[in-house]
Amino acid sequence: MAALAPEQSLRPEARPGTVSAVRVTPALPVRALPSSARIAPTSEDLALHTAGVAPVIASAGTIRSPRPAARPPSVVQKAMAKRMARRRGSVCGDLAIQGKEIGGVPGPGACGISDAVAVTSVSGVALSQPAQIDCRTAKTLKRWINRAAKPAIGETGGGLARLQVAAHYSCRSRNSQPGAKLSEHAKGRAIDISGFVLNNGTSLSVLEDWAGRRGPVLHAIHRRACGIFGTVLGPNSDVHHRDHFHFDTARYRAGSYCR
Numbered sequence: 001m002a003a004l005a006p007e008q009s010l011r012p013e014a015r016p017g018t019v020s021a022v023r024v025t026p027a028l029p030v031r032a033l034p035s036s037a038r039i040a041p042t043s044e045d046l047a048l049h050t051a052g053v054a055p056v057i058a059s060a061g062t063i064r065s066p067r068p069a070a071r072p073p074s075v076v077q078k079a080m081a082k083r084m085a086r087r088r089g090s091v092c093g094d095l096a097i098q099g100k101e102i103g104g105v106p107g108p109g110a111c112g113i114s115d116a117v118a119v120t121s122v123s124g125v126a127l128s129q130p131a132q133i134d135c136r137t138a139k140t141l142k143r144w145i146n147r148a149a150k151p152a153i154g155e156t157g158g159g160l161a162r163l164q165v166a167a168h169y170s171c172r173s174r175n176s177q178p179g180a181k182l183s184e185h186a187k188g189r190a191i192d193i194s195g196f197v198l199n200n201g202t203s204l205s206v207l208e209d210w211a212g213r214r215g216p217v218l219h220a221i222h223r224r225a226c227g228i229f230g231t232v233l234g235p236n237s238d239v240h241h242r243d244h245f246h247f248d249t250a251r252y253r254a255g256s257y258c259r
């Protein structure tokens with residue numbers, strides 16, 4: 001009968017309880033993220049990823065995996081890429097205002113905009129057509145969307161998704177009447193909104209809903225525009241505005257003109 005070596009005889013037997021406790025809690029792999037946390041990378045992300053954390057070729061010619069160190073930089077780079085994409089599309093120095101810079105719009109006569117932008121979305125709300133306006137008007141539009149349109153609509157229909165833009169820059173007189181004063185539209189300081197599309201596809205139309213069951217929401221959107229825009233006109237002002245709201249950033253000494 002062979003005797004046990006001293007070190008073997010001294011080692012205590014592994015306790016089954018301890019072993020199974022270790023077994024049921026395996027270390028999670030570093031990269032095991034829930035599927036909801038994974039975002040399909042864009043080509044831009046991939047380009048950044050490759051540029052920043054490409055596998056390092058060690059002197060021996062083997063490729064060292066960048067895995068353990070790569071995650072934090074790639075997450076940061078993804079966020080940066082997203083931010084850069086938004087910045088590229090933003091105008092008027094405001095990330096919430098997306099569109100394109102146009103520059104000077106030379107109009108015939110007194111028409112025209114010295115520094116125009118074509119706005120496509122504001123604070124996540126799309127415009128049905130790019131609106132040519134100046135930055136002051138774009139920023140005022142943003143204020144109205146955030147303080148008037150969005151709160152008035154609230155969560156109805158999933159919230160506000162799109163503005164129906166009926167008019168923006170246009171070299172014409174007020175209400176297109178011959179001999180009338182030049183419209184603020186001819187200066188890029190005005191926008192006409194004829195309706196609101198909600199996230200569930202529902203539409204609120206100034207023409208069809210102003211006097212109807214859904215009128216109160218439109219009345220609130222119109223009323224709250226007063227004090228934000230210089231001029232606010234709607235169906236109660238005259239026959240020219242029965243189907244849209246006119247908003248402009250004209251400056252009056254007496255404050256806003258709202259009707």
Ligand SMILES: [Zn+2]
Nearest residue numbers: 190191192246
């Ligand atoms: Zn107008």
